[in-house]
Amino acid sequence: MAHSAELIIYDLDGVITDTAEFHFLAWKQLAEELDITFDRRFNERLKGISRMDSLELILALGGSKTALSMEKKLELAARKNGYYLELIEEISPGHILPGIKTLLDDNKQAGVKIALGSASKNAPHILDMLELSDYFDYIVDAAQVQKGKPDPETFTNAADALGVAYENCIGVEDAAAGVDAINSAGMFSVAVGDQSHLGHAHYRVDDTKDLMFENMIQCFQDWRKI
CATH class of the missing domain: 3.40.50.1000 (HAD superfamily/HAD-like)
Known part of the structure; x- marks a missing residue:
């Protein structure tokens, strides 16, 4: 040819x-622990942006959560990543x-x-x-x-x-x-x-x-x- x-x-x-679903579920779990209501529509705003920027948007959604220290924010971001890594262990050829x-x-x-x-x-x-x-x-x-x-x-x-x-x-x-x-x-x-x-x-x-x-x-x- x-x-x-x-x-x-x-x-x-x-x-x-498509691992986007796993990212959504991980953020949702973290948001629920922070008493923040997080849905699929809001999740669309997180696509293509960094983990820390995503966290800032979720914290802002919660209103009173934005005054956290950088150390605490890093801990929350790491926690979310841990949830994500657990979820991707479920990936199989069916995905x-x-x-x-x-x-x-x-x-x-x-x-x-x-x-x-x-x-x-x-x-x-x-x-x-x-x-x-x-x-x-x-x-x-x-x-x-x-x-x-x-x-x-x-x-x-x-x-x-x-x-x-x-x-x-x-x-x-x-x-x-x-x-x-x-x-x-x-x-x-x-x-x-x-x-x-x-x-x-x-x-x-x-x-x-x-x-x-x-x-x-x-x-x-x-x-x-x-």
Whole structure:
């Protein structure tokens, strides 16, 4: 195939599995301990922001809780992370998002290299629990990435490690910052989700079940011809 892709780099959360539910349950448990009412609608405000910033928003929601010392806030953030780590122990292959196992099978069968482009330190452990580790030729080491998305480093790190030119790579993301990172790297961007947030991707589908390997490769080849 002319201009065939040599590497596909997948984001983890929202593409392969969805750990957002575990983050929600962990924050909810902490909020209840603080007598703060926390629901899914408020949880949407926490997506994509840091643990400490999320904690500040929850404390502000509680009103009288904002006068806590930094030491206490750090303790609360650590407690939340502990709940999250307990919850992700329940992850199993049943938590793989629809269509992704077939996509990875097709990807591997085609002989195209596979990498994980997640800066999460929990990523290797989560892949093990999903029983998907054997599919991946490389997992981005969070300790080696200095700048998170939208900086392209997560994706260029994977390509560099596997010796693949950036223009021969496809990145798959579900977040606008992730698509920005892929585009900045000069790679072909594939997005899963809403057009209003992800319209700047080269190729987009609404849901993981709509991600087809052959369609991705065809769109990549069309892009390379431009």
